Amino acid sequence: MELVFDGHNDVLLRLWRTMKAGGDPVAEFMNGTSEGHIDAPRARKGGLAGGFCAIYIPSGELILKEPDESGHYVTPLSDPLPLGPSLEVALEKAAIALRLERAGGWRLCRSTADVRAAMDEGVFAAVLHMEGCEALDADLDNLEVFYAAGLRSLGPVWSRHNIFGHGVPFAYPMDTDTGPGLTDAGFDLVRACNRLGIVIDLAHITEKGFWDVAKTTDQPLVASHSNVHALTPVARNLTDRQLDAIKESGGLVGLNYAVTMLRPDGRDNVETPLSDMVRHMDYLVERLGIDHVALGSDFDGASIPEEISDAAGNQNLVAALRDAGYADADLKKICRENWLRIMASAWHE
Template sequence: MELVFDGHNDVLLRLWRTAKDGGDPIAEFIEGTTNGHIDGPRAKKGGLAGGLCAIYIPSGDLVLKEPDANGHYVTPLSAPLDHLPSLTIALEKAAIAYRLEQAGGWRICRSTADIRSAMDEGIFAAVLHMEGCEAIDDDLDNLETFYAAGLRSLGPVWSRHNIFGHGVPFAFPMSPDTGPGLTDRGFELVKACNRLGIAIDLAHITEKGFWDVAKTTDQPLIASHSNAHALTQVARNLTDKQLDAVKESGGIVGLNYAVTMLRDDGRDNVATPISDMIRHVNYMVECMGIDHVALGSDFDGASIPEEIQDASGNQILVAALKSDGYGTDELRKLCRDNWLRVLGKAWHE
């Protein structure tokens, strides 16, 4: 079995919703469930040894648009969120992460040594990530508090605007060049992350924001769950020019399993063959080289191919990659080593 360290999941969102509905999120993860994509038993079955676990503040007004007769759609961006309610939700999700650690469900990792140690011990290696920074105050005063609590990665924006920058909509076909980039506060956020050693994720930001980060950061460029725009022209996928910049920086792109970002028609259809996943991996490897491609499933945050189904199906993708000609060393890089190398650089290790 090829162990996988995954670049993005939304399991904390699902567990938070379980808690809000009166359920027990800790038991759900440790004992297993049929809900969503990730829990301890399914992760172990599929070789999912860890990943970046998102603290994401949901947008209640977001409704994905249905495609028109031509298969085209544009979902309007969600309204900006207020800071204090967002901070409350972020702290609630962080509390679930800590309760899971205390119960032995996973280990919160702050370094690549932590990740390797947890994986060696068979404990799920969770890295706290913030997807959209509405919980961060405009003076960045609580950024260091979140860092002390274990935050090691953040995306300045989700697919909505905030005080730090602008996000891309869920739209097909559309360029990622959909609006402005970072705000003045956004540039300060990038500099603060560089100083602390917090990885910066470009998965939801506009193309202008991507270039704003690229010219400001001292880190490798990271798009934790994105695919190739040349193959699937959704606004969230990366152009060839962006892929070139990721390569030049020594960065990484994690393959997003979301079917809308894999299919050439951009539709939300789980009857999407694994060959579409391989097609995007092959394209990104051809553009950037094997050292700059990894996995970023978006488990618990998107519709994924029905053959994969959930975290237990990760080895189906690994087997397909092997059948397509990827050798042992290449699979190790795609599945975990590339993430550990790039995170280590971002974290000043």
């Protein structure tokens, strides 16, 4: 079994919803559930050894617009969110992560040594990520607190605007150049991440924001859960020019399992063959090289191919890649080693 470190998941969102409904999120993760994609038993079965676990502030239930007669759709951006309520939700999710660690359900990792040790011991290696920074103030005082709690990765925006920058809509087909880039506060955020050692994730940012980060950061460029715009022209996928910049920086793209970002028609249909995932991976490897690609499932945050279904089916993708000609050394890089290299670089190790 090839152990996988995952570049992005939303398990904390699902566990937070369990808590809000009166359930026990720690027990749900540790004992297993039929809900969603990730829990400890299914992760062990599928070789999911760890990943970036997102603190994401929901904007209600996002419902993709139905395609028109031409197969096109544009889902409006969610409205910006206020700081106070966003901070409250973010702290609740961080508290779930900390309680899970105390209970032995996973280990919060702050270094690559932590990640490797957890994987060696068979403990889920969780790294706190913030997807969209609505819980952060412009002065970045909250960032210092979240960093102390274990935050080691963030995306300045989700698919909505905030005080740091602008996000892209869920739309097909659409160019990636959908709006402005970073604000002054956003440039400050990038510099603070460089100073502290926090991965900057470009998965939801506009193309202008991408280039703003590229000219400001001293880190390799990272898109944790994005695919190829030339194959699936949704607004969130990456252009060849962006891919080239990521390669030049020594960065990384994590293959997103979301079917809308894999299928040629951009539809939300789980009857999506693994061959579509291999097709995107082949393109990424040809454009970037084997050292700059990884996995970023979006488990618990998107519809994924039914041939994977949940974390327990993760090895089905590994098998499909192996059948497509990827050697064991390639799979080791794709599944975990490339992420560990990026983390070591961003974290000043």
